[in-house]
Amino acid sequence: MSSSVHTTPTQSDSAVDHAARPRGGHRSPRFGAGILGRVPAVDDYFATLDEESRAAFEHLRDIAVELAPEAGQAISYGVAALTYETKPLLGFLVSKQHLSLFPFSPQAIDAVRDRLEGYALSKGTIRFTTATPLPDAVVRDLVAHRIAEITAGPRRR
Numbered sequence: 001m002s003s004s005v006h007t008t009p010t011q012s013d014s015a016v017d018h019a020a021r022p023r024g025g026h027r028s029p030r031f032g033a034g035i036l037g038r039v040p041a042v043d044d045y046f047a048t049l050d051e052e053s054r055a056a057f058e059h060l061r062d063i064a065v066e067l068a069p070e071a072g073q074a075i076s077y078g079v080a081a082l083t084y085e086t087k088p089l090l091g092f093l094v095s096k097q098h099l100s101l102f103p104f105s106p107q108a109i110d111a112v113r114d115r116l117e118g119y120a121l122s123k124g125t126i127r128f129t130t131a132t133p134l135p136d137a138v139v140r141d142l143v144a145h146r147i148a149e150i151t152a153g154p155r156r157r
Contacts (some may be wrong), residue, residue, distance in 0.1 A: 022111050042073040042092065045080035049094055052130040056099055057092045063136060064090050064143045076104070087150045090143060096129040101134065103146050111145045 042061060046054050064082055065071055068126075072083040079091035079102055091102030098120070103109060106123045113121060115138050120127035128134050 011103060040073055041075050042080045042082060045092065053094050056128075056130050060090070060092070060101060060134065060139055063139045066149055067140065067143050077102075078101075084147055084150050087153070089146055089150070098129055101110055101126045101128070101139075103142055105146055105149055108142055108145045108149065112142050115141075 046057055068084050071089060074081055074083050075087035079093050081091040082089045089106040093100045102125055109121060
């Protein structure tokens, strides 16, 4: 099995990752925290960021990993993401004007929407800045909701 190192989330990286996934019920451990290792996609992406953005995202990642210590790293939908049970858990992306957090679930955002007044929200994204970080309790609840979705979701056989 060859491994590749992803330095930034690009469309071509996403295509490579999706193409590398085996069909059927068996998944490659590189898409999770399997015994054979992991793709350091999140770490590599964070290393490209300015200090403030990196610190903000590292804090969010630390919260997620507290709840899901077995979380892996991958490129999911072109975004550096933590994975849980091979499913995307939380994605990270910087733009010129804000930071974006992707829980890959409109229902997860809806579960905490009332506690995110003043933040820009869309169906699948929470936007914030380093000056207005997301509250830790909200991030914990968001991640916990997403973990519950993944755990309860249908299993592929």
